[in-house]
Amino acid sequence: MRMSNKGCIFARVKNQLAIMKNICFGFLMHIPYRLRRYRFFDIGQDHYYYDDMASEDAVRHVVERSYMPLSGTLLEMIRLSKNRFHCGIAIPGTTLELLEQYAPEMIDRLKQLVDTRCVEMVVTPYSYSLAGEYNPTELQDQLRRQSEKVKDLFGVTSGSVWNAELLYSDELAEQLYAAGYKTLMTEGARHILSWQSPNYLYQSPVKGKQVVLLRHTGLSDALSFHFSDPSHPDYPMDAQRFVRHITELPAEEETVNIWMGAETFGLRQAAETGIFEFLKAVPYYAIEQNVGFMTPSEAAKKLHPVQMVSSPYPLTWAGEAKDLSEFTGNDLQQEALRQLYSVAERVRMCTDVSLHRDWLLLQDVTYLSDMNYGSGNTNGYESPYDAFINYTNILSDFLQRVDEQYPTSIENEELNSLLKTIYNQEQEIAELKRKRNARRKEGNG
Numbered sequence: 001m002r003m004s005n006k007g008c009i010f011a012r013v014k015n016q017l018a019i020m021k022n023i024c025f026g027f028l029m030h031i032p033y034r035l036r037r038y039r040f041f042d043i044g045q046d047h048y049y050y051d052d053m054a055s056e057d058a059v060r061h062v063v064e065r066s067y068m069p070l071s072g073t074l075l076e077m078i079r080l081s082k083n084r085f086h087c088g089i090a091i092p093g094t095t096l097e098l099l100e101q102y103a104p105e106m107i108d109r110l111k112q113l114v115d116t117r118c119v120e121m122v123v124t125p126y127s128y129s130l131a132g133e134y135n136p137t138e139l140q141d142q143l144r145r146q147s148e149k150v151k152d153l154f155g156v157t158s159g160s161v162w163n164a165e166l167l168y169s170d171e172l173a174e175q176l177y178a179a180g181y182k183t184l185m186t187e188g189a190r191h192i193l194s195w196q197s198p199n200y201l202y203q204s205p206v207k208g209k210q211v212v213l214l215r216h217t218g219l220s221d222a223l224s225f226h227f228s229d230p231s232h233p234d235y236p237m238d239a240q241r242f243v244r245h246i247t248e249l250p251a252e253e254e255t256v257n258i259w260m261g262a263e264t265f266g267l268r269q270a271a272e273t274g275i276f277e278f279l280k281a282v283p284y285y286a287i288e289q290n291v292g293f294m295t296p297s298e299a300a301k302k303l304h305p306v307q308m309v310s311s312p313y314p315l316t317w318a319g320e321a322k323d324l325s326e327f328t329g330n331d332l333q334q335e336a337l338r339q340l341y342s343v344a345e346r347v348r349m350c351t352d353v354s355l356h357r358d359w360l361l362l363q364d365v366t367y368l369s370d371m372n373y374g375s376g377n378t379n380g381y382e383s384p385y386d387a388f389i390n391y392t393n394i395l396s397d398f399l400q401r402v403d404e405q406y407p408t409s410i411e412n413e414e415l416n417s418l419l420k421t422i423y424n425q426e427q428e429i430a431e432l433k434r435k436r437n438a439r440r441k442e443g444n445g
Contacts, residue, residue, distance in 0.1 A: 020247075020251065020290050020291065021246060021247065021249070021253065021254060021255070021256065021290075021291045021292070022254060022255045022256070022291065022292045022293060022294045022299065023246065023255075023256050023258060023282075023286060023291060023292070023293050023294075024087075024088070024213065024255055024256070024257045024258065024259075024293070024294050024295065024296060024299050025086075025087035025088070025258050025259070025293065026087065026088040026089070026090065026122065026162065026185070026215075026257065026258070026259035026260075026296065027070070027087065027088070027089050027090070027259075027260065027261075027262040028089075028090045028091075028124075028162065028259070028260070028261050028262060029067060029089065029090070029091040029095055029262045030091070030092055030095055030128055030261065030366075031055075031058055031059055031062055031095045031098055031099075032094065032095075032128070032364040032366040032367070033050050033055050033094060033098065033361050033364070034050065034051045034054035034055045034058055034379070035049055035050060035051060035367065035390060035391070035394065036048075036049060036050055036051035036054075037051075037390060038390055038393045038394045038397075039393065040393055042393065042397065043393060043396050043397045043400070044397060044400060046397075047354070047358075047397060047401065049358065049361075049362070049394045049397075049398075050361070055098060055102070056101075056102045059098050059099065059101075059102040059103050060102060060103065062263060062267065063099070063102075063103040063105075063106050065266045065267055065271075066262060066263050066265055066266035066267045067103075067106055067109075067262060067266075068105070068106060068109060069265065069266050069271065069276055070262055070265040070266065070276070070279075071106070071109045071110065071112075071113060072109070073265070073276050073279055073280050074087065074113060074119070075109075075112060075113060075116070076280060077279070077280055077282075077283050078113075078116050078118045078119075080280075080283065080284075081283040081287060081293075083116060083117075083118050084283065084287060084292065084293060085118060085283045085293050086118045086119070086120075086293040086294055086295045086298060087118070087119055087120075087293065087295065088119070088120040088121075088122045088160065088162075088295045088296045088297075089110070089113070089119055089120070089121055089122065089262075090121075090122040090123075090124040090162040091110075091121070091124070092124050092125060092126060092127060092128040092146070093126035093127070093142075093145060093146050093149040093150075094126060094127050094128065094360070094361060094364065095128075096149060096150075096153065107153065110153075110154065111153070111154060114154045114155075114156055118295075119295070120156075120158055120160065120295035120296060120297055120298075121150045121154055121156055121158055122158050122160045122161070122162045122185070122296055123143055123146055123147055123150070123158050123159075123160060123161050123162070123181070124146060124161070124162045124163065124164065125139060125142040125143060125146065125163065125164050126142040126143075126145045126146045126149065126360060127142060127360045127361060127363045127364050128164045128364050128365055128366075129142065129164055129363035129364060129365060130164060130165075130167065130324070130327060130328075130337070130363070130365055130368075131363060132163055132164070132167055132172050132175070133167065133169075133172070133314055133324065134337060134341040134344075135341055135344045136175045137344075137348070138344055138348075138363075139163075139175065140175070140179045142360075143161065143179065143181070158296075158297060159180075159181060159182055159183050159297055159300075160181075160183040160184075160185060160213075160295075160296040160297050160300070161176055161181045161183065161184050161185065162185045162259075162296075163184075163185075163186075164365055165316040165317055165318050165326075165327070165365060166185060166186045166187050166215065166259075166315075166316055166317040167186075167314060167315070167316050167324070168184060168185075168186035168187075168212070168311055168314070168315045168316075169311050169312065169313060169314045169315060170204070170205045170310055170311060170312055172314075173204040173205060173206050173210060173212075174205075174206055176210075177204070177206040177208055177210045181210075182208070182209055182210045182211065182300070183210075183211055183213070183296055183297055183300040184204060184210065184211070184212045184213070185212075185213050185215070185257075185259070185296055186212060186213075186214060186215070186311075186315055186316075186317075187214065187215050187217065187315055187316060187317040187322050188214035188215050188216055188217055188257070189217070189315055189322040190217075191322070192309060192310070192311045192315060193214070193309070196307075196309075197249075197250070197253055198214035198215065198216050198217070198257065199214075199216065199249060199253035199254065199255060199256050199257075200214075200253060200254060200255070200303075200305075200306045201213065201254070201255065201299060201300065201303040201304065201305045201306065202214065202305050202306065202307065202308065202309040203305035203307065203308045203309070204308070204309070205308055205310050211300045211305050212305075212309055213255070213257050213296055213299055213300070214257060214309070215257050215258075215259045215317060216256050216257050216258060217317075219242070219245065219246075219256065219258055220257075220258050220259055220260050221260075222234060222237065223237075223242075223258065223260060223264060223269075223275075224260040224261065224264045224268060224269075225268070227264075227269045227273060227275055227278070228269055228270075228273040228275075237278065238278065238281075239278050239279075239281035239282045239284065239285050240281075240285045242278075242282065242285075243282065243285040243286050243289055243291060244289075246286075246291060247289045247291060254303050255294065255299050255303060257299075259317075265279065326369060326372055327365055327368040327369060327372070328368070329372065330371065330372070330373060330384075332371045332384060332385065332388040333368050333371045333372070333388075335388075335392070336367070336368065336371065336388065336391055336392060336395065337368070339392065339395050339399065340362060340363065340395060343399060343402045346402050346405075346406040347359045347402055349405075349406055350402065350405050350406065351405075352401070352405060355398075355401055355402065355405070358398055359398070362394065362395070362398065366379070367387070367391050370384065370387035370391075371384045371385075371387050371388045371391070372384060
């Protein structure tokens with residue numbers, strides 16, 4: 001059947017009573033700042049760490065080849081389905097900054113998507129960092145900052161969290177619940193599910209109404225990595241067959257979570273493979289088969305958790321092991337992380353805006369991935385060791401700047417006292433603001 005008949009199909013199924021299954025699409029848009037070549041002799045002399053030209057080139061390349069065509073396709077899917085196609089998009093604040101600077105048309109396109117009310121801007125750490133594993137306070141600060149950024153740009157908020165690399169653990173769930181987040185997204189890894197299916201809503205171990213959505217690894221990776229792979233069993237993959245895989249799942253399985261990096265469309269799978277036409281056709285065949293679409297928050301509200309899912313150890317969507325080994329698996333990565341987070345509390349006390357800014361940007365997981373011996377992706381470095389040397393040269397300068405403001409000679413007891421004073425001051429300021437706003441409301445009333 002020709003695609004021009006989509007409207008007829010959508011109209012025909014409009015009045016069907018029940019949606020048997022749902023697809024929850026999620027797209028991550030993540031572009032890190034590119035680091036410049038920083039030599040040993042730059043330490044203490046030059047405090048600017050970024051290659052602006054390389055960052056601009058990267059943004060323009062990704063936006064033109066992937067993000068703009070993908071977002072245009074999503075808009076068309078929403079229009080053709082009469083707003084029945086829904087999805088989630090996660091974009092770290094640092095990526096939003098780069099888009100504002102080098103590709104403002106992408107921000108405008110995202111606003112169009114948000115205005116449809118069919119797209120959820122899922123919360124993610126502002127700098128797409130592993131702070132959740134190394135400094136819980138930093139994670140909460142980044143999530144708050146991210147929510148404020150998205151609210152400022154798009155006028156919306158979300159209660160769903162796409163942590164960096166879908167990082168999740170039972171301990172992290174507790175931290176996020178305390179921060180007010182009750183919908184978490186993570187990998188449907190076999191070692192936590194055993195024989196169970198990822199296609200349900202699950203309950204976290206937290207005592208409260210915190211739910212967990214699990215990524216369908218097989219179908220998500222089939223699109224991300226095997227769409228144009230002739231050796232894959234489903235090659236050539238088409239939308240009708242893709243939807244059939246979902247409709248053939250057990251009837252009681254309510255949601256299939258298809259989450260991937262947005263660069264899948266146009267970069268990892270080039271436009272010439274037909275990946276955009278494939279995506280555009282999915283709602284056509286899905287709605288024909290009585291399959292609906294939901295955002296992560298909609299899934300959390302409409303579905304009921306079937307049981308608890310537990311992960312005592314950190315879980316991610318990265319690599320074969322689905323843990324943190326892609327980012328912490330060798331001595332280089334561990335040393336970089338140790339140095340970076342060793343000054344977390346001292347940075348929090350600093351008033352230097354540029355220092356806070358660098359602290360935020362340097363936490364991006366990409367810099368750790370560049371040091372992975374097995375990733376094959378070192379962003380132009382000759383080797384993982386070369387990436388490590390460049391990063392630790394930058395860190396050495398950064399740590400010197402921190403030490404100038406809060407020397408390492410400060411004892412822990414004195415440091416904790418300073419932190420307590422700062423915290424109390426922040427609480428007093430927040431309370432004064434609350435009282436002032438309350439008085440203003442009374443006056444307006």
